Amino acid sequence: MATSKTKKDSKAKARSKKADDKQKNILEMLKSHGAKIYDDLDNGQFPKFSIPSRSVSNIVYDKKLRQYILGNNAALRSSRNSAQLRSFTQLMWLAFFANRLTNEKKSSTLRDVYYSSQAFAVEFEDQSESDNIIVDLEAVTSKPREDFHIFPEERSSIFGDLNIEYTIPGYEGKTMNLANHPDGYSIGPSLTTAELVDTSAEIVIAIEKGGLFTRFVEEQVDKKFKSIIINTGGQAPRSTRTLLKRLHDEMKLPIICLTDGDVYGEHIAMVIKSGSANAAHLRELTVPDAKWVGVWATDIEKYKLPTIPMTESDIKRCYDLQKDPRYQDGIWKKELDVFLRLKRKAELEAFSKYGLTNITDKYLPQKLELAKSL
Amino acid sequence: MSSIKEKFNQISPSEFFYSNRDLAGFSNPTRSLYTAVREFVENALDACDQKGILPDVHLTIKAVDPDKPDPKPYILTVKDNGPGIDAEHIPLAFGTVLYGSKFGLKQARGMFGLGATMAILYGQITTNKPVIVKSSSDAKIQNQFEILLDIQKNKPVILKHTTKDISKKGLSVSICLEGDYSKAGNKIRDYVYETSLITPYASITFDDPKGNKFSHPRFVKDIPPPPTIIRPHPHGIDVERIRRMIVESQFEIPTIDDAMIEKVRKDLGLSKKNLSFTSIMDKAKKKWKNLPRQVRVVIALMSFLKMDFEKLNKIRIEDIDMPNKKLFYWDFGDSQSKSIDMDPESQYYKQLTNTVQGEPLTTFLTKRFQRVGPTTAVKFAEFAKLKPEKRMGTLTNQELVNLSDSLQKFDDFMAPDSSCLAPLGAEPLEKGIKKFFNPDFVAVVQRPASAYSGFPFIIEMGIAYGGDIKTGGPHVYRYANRIPLLYDEGSDVVIKVVNDTDWGRYKVKGEPPFIIVSHICSTRIPYKTAGKENVADRQEIERELRLALQFLSRKLSSFMSKRGQAEAAKKRANLYAKYIPMIAEFCTELAGKKKEPNYKKMLETEIETETKKAVKEEKEIGNK
Structure with missing residues (x-):
């Protein structure tokens, strides 16, 4: 008992040190950026810095990393250039604000950042402008915004037998089992930064929709299939993708994705697997081993699912994705082609036609079996 | 066709215009008051222009009974310092329709002085009051007439004629007419204002019925060169x-009466009274070269008639039938028509041919x-x-x-002569625009003369931006032969050309403070309607307007971009002053320092440089 406690303590200590180190690194990096600007000004120079270009021409697909990354092009941001002066100042403020957040271990959201700017007389036209500056900061530092304690508004959630230990101030050392609350736990700053302690689950099921997530909890999919269920709430937010990656890397759990049977669903799975072009400046957000198990275009015919016709924009999206290097082979290519042939799509809810639990009783087991061979 | 014409000939011109007065702009009390003002002011300016006199024009409108509601009778008086009109011409000039001095091909505001008579006619039929004309053409005596128009006979009826001593030339015309000043006032004030812009060498005052005085003194001392009268193209x-x-x-066959016979006798140097036919002919042959044409014709006729003066007195020439070589005459002696054959070989035959056949x-x-x-x-x-x-x-x-x-x-005729045109000139136009609008930028252009359907025309145009000009432009001031056009602008060719322009291309955006002054000078402006308010889109005119506008717009565009540069320099200076201190503040905490970096000097230098740049740009475009 005593040994186990000591062991646990030392483990916790190690975890806490790791978090401290990470924080220290971030602070050091911000400080060095700040010092450079400070020195420029002190020497009577207009400060400037370089930032990797995020233009389409500089986004390339890295086959080894199996994700999009930024190329070598960089742009110079100078405070002398009056066209850049405003965004330069905004970025300086954001670094300054991130520094305070990190230093004080406080969390913020994208929206909160936008509103906080007003207190410092820093103007943002709207939230999308401030969101964009946050991406700039990520690009300059090559760190995701979560490292600076900036999170999106929570809309995805997690349920299943997973023990975590909080690291956020006031909750340090406190543990929680994520199967305790049937509505699931929202994936916010505290969960994203928490340590993953242990789990009995053998697989993670990422599902696109909140409705099906609730159904899966009700049907005890977590117990029946020894799984952790995650609701991505459509396109998975980056904090959720970070968590998925950690579940895969730290807990050694395979990840499968279950989406609507349309081209957008297919791409939700792809983003979890290999990231988005929007986040090409960041690593550590992808789960290259994640698998998409359905609903496939071929499932529509196989399970005789009720369908609706694809819209113009659905079809256009198919053609766009056909040009994407990640859709050139395997089921990705095959299913895309079938979608284009059918010109019809099906929702996850389509299985309700054959009974409310049909999806968990029949479809899911078959797909889980299939996933092993994918 | 000919029957319609006959019908028109049977009614007097006065009657015709009386029944068609709305054609000439006298359709209702509002429009009529405005048109009457226009006609008299334009006549006054035209009269001064023709004699090269710097015009002083005084316009007064007074209500007969100020307490009555509109429409009501007004007394309209226009007084000028022009050449005046000789007393003998006044009754006809103001008491008949289609009597005027403006016939002939050259640019003038009005064509035949018709409008003024229409105004008088309108005044008379609405108030039954005479026109009062005071005129002095010699700066000594002023003739004052009170005249009514006999509409059916197209004849003046002089009610009163007095004279008095005076020391200045000039004409004053006063009519009483039904008008609506509360509605026409705006247009009349605009008209006076815009007229003074295009007539900068004139001094125009206006006393309105409410006791307000509007004064537009001349600000250009030189009258533009007057147009010359030319033959048609x-x-x-x-x-x-x-x-x-x-x-x-065609030369008329002169009437052979006593006076004519006396003239022939005198020109031939004949002293004796009763000279024989042959001796007259002999004499004529000798003197032929020095004889006037009329005398030659009489001699030619006499040669065929073989008559002396005494006999000639007793006949009347009826017809000269050149193709049949016959001469018809009426003999008073035996009261019958007679004819004689003419010898085509005779030297006098040619003389008659010329005369009769043109x-x-x-x-x-x-x-x-x-x-x-x-x-x-x-x-x-x-x-x-x-x-x-x-x-x-x-x-x-x-x-x-x-x-x-x-x-x-036929395409090989030369282009029309433009000497009959009297454009204002680029310089006075620019001066006028500057005075009226105090703009930040002005450019004017006078296009070379061009022609449509044989009528020469010249386009003058000015463009101005900023200063006192109100926003919401372009505001277009349209002129034709120095007349401001205020009504019916929607269908005007100038407006069409302006509206076709993509101002964004010339860096003019939003609701710009911006005016365009367009002046079309021509011997005949192709008005769309008889009201003379909008110009039709003749292809040649549209093209010239377009070229003028494009030329000016390019100038405006370069002003706008320079102004943009000046503004940008100012803006940069402001941006530095605003943002650099913020950057300093944020990086100080970020770098973990206590004291802010020493950036003040750098900032000051930079702002100074930018301000200098802005001042320099502004000086370059400084057009004030």
Whole structure:
């Protein structure tokens, strides 16, 4: 008992040190950026810095990393250039604000950042402008915004037998089992930064929709299939993708994705697997081993699912994705082609036609079996 | 066609205009008051222009009974310092329709002084009051007339005529008419204001019925060069006009009366009273070269009649039938018509031919039209398939139509002479715009003369930006022959050209403070309606307008971009002053320092440089 406690303590200590180190690194990096600007000004120079270009021409697909990354092009941001002066100042403020957040271990959201700017007389036209500056900061530092304690508004959630230990101030050392609350736990700053302690689950099921997530909890999919269920709430937010990656890397759990049977669903799975072009400046957000198990275009015919016709924009999206290097082979290519042939799509809810639990009783087991061979 | 014409001839011009007064802009009390003001002011300015006098024009409108609601009678008086009108012409000039001094081809505001008479007519039919004319053409005596118009007879009725001593030339016309000043006031004030912009050498005052005085003193001391009267261009002519020109060109057979016989006797140097026929002919032969044309014709006739003066006194020439070589006359002695044959070989036959059949085609063309030389005339005759020596008086109706048609189609005539035009000139126009709008930028252009359908025209245009100009532009000021056009702007060719312009291309955006002044000068402005308020889109005029506007817009564009640069420099200075201190503040905490970096000097230097740049740009574009 005593040994186990000591062991646990030392483990916790190690975890806490790791978090401290990470924080220290971030602070050091911000400080060095700040010092450079400070020195420029002190020497009577207009400060400037370089930032990797995020233009389409500089986004390339890295086959080894199996994700999009930024190329070598960089742009110079100078405070002398009056066209850049405003965004330069905004970025300086954001670094300054991130520094305070990190230093004080406080969390913020994208929206909160936008509103906080007003207190410092820093103007943002709207939230999308401030969101964009946050991406700039990520690009300059090559760190995701979560490292600076900036999170999106929570809309995805997690349920299943997973023990975590909080690291956020006031909750340090406190543990929680994520199967305790049937509505699931929202994936916010505290969960994203928490340590993953242990789990009995053998697989993670990422599902696109909140409705099906609730159904899966009700049907005890977590117990029946020894799984952790995650609701991505459509396109998975980056904090959720970070968590998925950690579940895969730290807990050694395979990840499968279950989406609507349309081209957008297919791409939700792809983003979890290999990231988005929007986040090409960041690593550590992808789960290259994640698998998409359905609903496939071929499932529509196989399970005789009720369908609706694809819209113009659905079809256009198919053609766009056909040009994407990640859709050139395997089921990705095959299913895309079938979608284009059918010109019809099906929702996850389509299985309700054959009974409310049909999806968990029949479809899911078959797909889980299939996933092993994918 | 001819029957309609006969009908028109049967009513007097006064009656015709009385029943068609809305055509001339007298459709209702509002429009009528405005039109009357226009007609009298324009007549005053035209009169001064023609004599090269710097105009002083005083316009007064007074309500007869100020307490009555509109529409009500007003007394409209326009006084000028022009040449005045001789007393003998006043009754006809102001008491008949279609009597005026403005016939002839040159640019003037009005054509025949018709509008003023219309105003008088309108005043008379609405208030039954006479027109009061005070005129002095010698700066000594002023004639004052009170005249009514006899509409049916188209004749003046003088109610009163007095004279008094005076020391200045000039004309004052006063009419009483029904008007609506509460509605027309705006337009009339605009009219006076805009007129003074295009007539910067005139001093115009306006006393309105409410006791307000509007004064527009002259700000240019030189009158633009006056236009010259010129002959018509072949392209600008129709069958009817040719017919009239032929009649003018044909020499009349002189009436042989006592006065004429006396003249012939005198020119031949005949002292004796009863000279024989042969001795008269002998004398004439000797003196032929020095004889005037009329006398020659009489001698020619006498040669065929073989009569002396005494006999000549007792007959009347009835007709000269050239094709049949017969001369008809009425003998008072035995009261019957007689005829004699004319010998075509006689030297006098040619004299009569000339007189009766008019000029040959080529002479007609070179003498009666502008810029047609003998070579062109012969070329044209070939083109029109007429003999160059064809006598104008012998043309058949069909040949006349053919001639008129060919005159339109022949391309080798020279372009119309523009000396009959009187543009204001770029410099006075620019001065006017500067004075009226105090703009940040102004550019003017006078296009070279061009022509449509044989009528020469010149486009003058100005463009101005900023200063006192109100936003919501472009505001377009339209002028034609120095008259502001205030009504019906929607269908005007100038507005069309302005609206077709993509101002964004010239860096003019939003609701710019921006005006365009357009002046079309021509011997005939192609108005769309008789009200003379909007110009039709003749292709040639539209093209010239477009070229003028494009030229000016490019200048405006370069002003706008320089202004943009100046503004950008200012803006940069402001941006530095705003943002650099913020960057300093944020990086100080970020770098973990206590003291802010020493950036103040750098910032000051930079702001100074930018401010200097802005000042320099502004000086360059400084147009004030």
